[in-house]
Amino acid sequence: MTTWDKALTDLLKNQGLDDKKQLEKAFETLLKREEPNQLIRLLGNPTVDELKQLCKSNRVKGYSNLKKDEIVKLFEKSIVTKxxxxxxxxxxxxxxxxxxxxxxxxxxxxxxxxxxxxxxxxxxxxxxxxxxxxxxxxxxxxxxxxxxxxxxxQHKELMQLKQQQDLIEAATNLYGLYSFSQLQHLCNQYLEKHYSLLDIRKQLNRLGRLMPETINFRVGDGFITSVGLEIEPNEYAYFLKDAKYYEPDTLQELLYYQTHVFGIDEPTYFNFVSWLAKNIREDNPFNVTGEQLSVEILTMMKHAVEYEMVIDVIYSLIQDGILRKRVEQTAQNKVKPVYMKMRNWVYHGYTFEEYMALKEQEERHKQTNVIDFNQYKK
Structure with missing residues (x-):
């Protein structure tokens, strides 16, 4: 961590959520003001004379008495139009x-x-x-x-491509592990266009070829997995067997999961991260930061079959000297609400409570369709 990062972290540590956002926005604005013009750098840092010649060759007028930055601003506004x-x-x-x-x-x-x-x-x-x-x-x-x-x-074709890519990213963050047929269903439902399974495979392969380092998914034989999935590959078939998927009502609701990787609202996320930052030992044996640990814990929570698995990990972090002892008293109120809200990878986008309620509902439905012939025996 740099001196600047530490100073900023210390400043934000004891601020409320609204104060933090205002401070972060102010720092972002300040840093942008200090940034050199990126277009100048990308053009190879041309001299004033070279910029004027560039304007002349592109038929840009009104640059004669301007300074370097002013010429660049005039150039890009005159050239880069809709x-x-x-x-x-x-x-x-x-x-x-x-x-x-x-x-x-x-x-x-x-x-x-x-x-x-x-x-x-x-x-x-x-x-x-x-x-x-x-x-x-x-x-x-x-x-x-x-x-x-x-x-x-405003560009129809680009928006179609963007929605396809955004949908795949959001679905991967929501489900963690899902089938080609589920992605096909989502595309047909939310994008209002028919996609065959071959279309889906081609689209996934294209994105994997073009963006191997930036996409959040990996493609298997008929299924898609998140790069953060920690389930063993030989267990995929078990979790995909008779899989059920949570499906938001609208595309906008689905795309929420593109940016909210853990499926929880911002206040819940920041409250959890803030609580964790206050309870991590600065001299912990692994030199792990609050931000690193929060990602690890939240990812683990997306895999957890039940809350007891989560709390066991929290207690082990206390024993290993990473979290403070007082976490034992506060974890129940701070961690469990996050877990119960979180869309879980194991349950394909359902929370644990939602999935259990769904299974119970299905069981009741099965029983209502079964005729017990014993009750008709005399």
């Missing part, structure tokens, strides 16, 4: 369009995408830092990201 966006997108094949969308998703949070796919030369997306294997980092200039997000929403 019409330009649509024209450049039409030059891309399906692989490039899908990868462009994935790059946008990652660039929004400041992360590049590594790829060996090349793009038609434009001012929409740049390829930098090629390595010995021919791969490079993909960047959409930070200065145009907001506009690109808006234009994507």
């Amino acid at each position: 019409t330009y966006f649509n024209t450049e997108i039409e030059k891309m094949d399906e692989d490039q369009k899908r990868l462009f969308l994935q790059t946008l998703n990652f660039n929004v949070v400041g992360e590049p995408v590594e790829s060996d796919v090349t793009f038609p030369k434009s001012y929409l997306i740049f390829e930098t830092e090629r390595d010995t294997q021919g791969k490079h980092l993909l960047w959409i200039p930070q200065e145009i990201i907001e506009r690109v997000e808006k234009w994507v929403k």
